[in-house]
Amino acid sequence: MSAREETEEGRGLRKPFLHTGSWYRMGSRQSSVTGSSQSQVIRESSISVLACVLVVALGPIQFGFTSGYSSPTESAIVEDLGLTVSEFSLFGSLSNVGAMVGAIASGQIAEYIGRKGSLMIAAIPNIIGWLAISFAKDSSFLYMGRLLEGFGVGIISYTVPVYIAEIAPQNLRGGLGSVNQLSVTIGIMVAYLLGLFVEWRILAVLGILPCTMLIPGLFFIPESPRWLAKMGMMEEFETSLQVLRGFETDISLEVNEIKRSVASSSRRTTIRFAELKLRRYWFPLMVGIGLLILQQLSGTNGVLFYSSAIFETAGIKSGNAATFGIGAIQVIATAVATWLVDKTGRRVLLIVSFLMSDSLWYVNGPFIFILLKTKKIYVHSIYIFHFLAYQFMVIGFSLGMGPVPWLIMSEIFPVNIKSLAGSIATLSNWFFCWVITMTINLLLTWSSGGTFAIYMVVSAFTVAFAALFVPETKGKTLEEIQRSFR
Structure with missing residues (x-):
């Protein structure tokens, strides 16, 4: 932003960034549009953000499916592979172990390659893990598959709520953020339901569906604008925010607020203990x-x-x-x-x-x-x-x-x-x-x-x-x- 533009902003003048389609207050001036136009803009923004949320919600559905898988399959897996109760208990608990490893890496992965990139990385071990379980002939493949699933789930459990919080408008952030946990419960319920009708190997194959749909879906949604701004990609940041808020919305205020926040946090990228x-x-x-x-x-x-x-x-x-x-x-x-x-x-x-x-x-x-x-x-x-x-x-x-x-x-x-x-x-x-x-x-x-x-x-x-x-x-x-x- 140039010095002249900053001066104009300080005087309460509207920056001609993009056509205005919503109302806002800047300094002592207030701009508004008709009620019908405003409602249309709000709907456009809500639909854009909701579409992004529904795509990334495939991640926590995978999370829930992993959590729910062991309950309806216990007796069949124990019988088919000749496992003891303690061996199956180990199988069930290994997803938590893998998730702890994924959690350790999740923050750094999401920081360096972005929220979308980290979800793509999380999807791959999930798919491999489900395939390993579906073709398992002994406990070793079961354990390997469960660890891989857990690793992916650990990354998903951090990245999805952060991505949703960073793209959602402030008045919708709570409801959209709660979609994360709602999707987890849907994944658990689906695993319970399908487990009543299909055998455990087929259920494992069905487990790859959320992530196989997530990967292509990520190519059609924008990256988190706040992450883009933090990484210094200002043109991509403004484009991403414009897509999320609707092309008829003036995003000047939000752009400036995020830029100020990023600038203040970037003065020192690390802190002392x-x-x-x-x-x-x-x-x-x-x-x-x-x-x-x-x-x-x-x-x-x-x-x-x-x-x-x-x-x-x-x-x-x-x-x-x-x-x-x-x-x-x-x-x-x-x-x-x-x-x-x-x-x-x-x-x-x-x-x-x-x-x-x-x-x-x-x-x-x-x-x-x-x-x-x-x-x-x-x-x-x-x-x-x-x-x-x-x-x-x-x-x-x-x-x-x-x-x-x-x-x-x-x-x-x-x-x-x-x-x-x-x-x-x-x-x-x-x-x-x-x-x-x-x-x-x-x-x-x-x-x-x-x-x-x-x-x-x-x-x-x-x-x-x-x-x-x-x-x-x-x-x-x-x-x-x-x-x-x-």
Whole structure:
């Protein structure tokens, strides 16, 4: 931008960058268009961004399909390949190990080759992994395929929410960002559903479909404009932003705001360890990483991991069919959260979600323990009450605990440490996911009451954490969020 243009901007004059198709205020002047033209521009922008979100949402669908694959296929794989229960458990847990490795690399990959490039890289090991599983003759191919899938999922779990946050308008960012978790639940549900009808090798072949559709789709969507600006590709940055906001929209204000943010963060591309004590760094790091850790320590994912066993020991003939029902409930509840998050805000959903979880742990904890450990089947109204409480626990998780931590993470990390902070947050989430799923049975053996007391305390602590520390980011641009931490 020339000095003359900067002077004109400072005086409140409109830069003739592109034809105006929306209203905005600059200095003391305000430009507007008719209501119908404005609505048309908003629709054009929303459609462009939504199309991009739907393409990258194939990534978290792959994420969910990987998570859901092991549940309906356990008995068939164990029988066909002669695996022991411990060998299959290792197979299931290796996706978490691969995801931790992918999480470590995700930030740097997304930083150096872009958000689209990192998703392309993530798709390749996923495809190879599914093919390895589908042709497996022994456990070695199963393990290799599961590790490769996990590696790709680890990259996807960081990159997709960041990309969506960076392209979405501020008034739609919450809902569009929640599409990430909605897509994960859809992937899980699809894996459960198809697992009822097809054998495990065919199901593995079907697992390659999301990524095989993702790769060509990435060629038709723009790169993140904020990443392009950070990399100094200003012409591509403005073109990308114009495509996302609509060709009739004046993007001058947003261009200038992003340029100022990038310029301030580029004055020092790295920070010293001692500078982490500054609030602008330690506060968003504490909130983002803390939420993703507490999401897992709440214990809900651990119980969901054993949902088929819970239903079967409760006397339901098909645990897989009942688990599909839980998957459907998750999709519906997450869709509701996607609609609510830009209306109620992030903090409200988090607090309500964890309050539901905390109270339902008290109601449902002993019930789950009895089913898993004593195999006692209730046939009276108490059983029905606890069974419904289990459903509401899933709904509570899906309303806030599931989608909102990933959304907050994608919004609040400072630009100059986003890749490192995002990698640490994603790694922490996957590590504690692995810890919870590996230890829940040991904890139940130690003490059922103690186990659920731990989960209740964590949920109660998270309510206080969200109320005291989590900032409300609804309706703010990413640059405004960053300025608020200073």
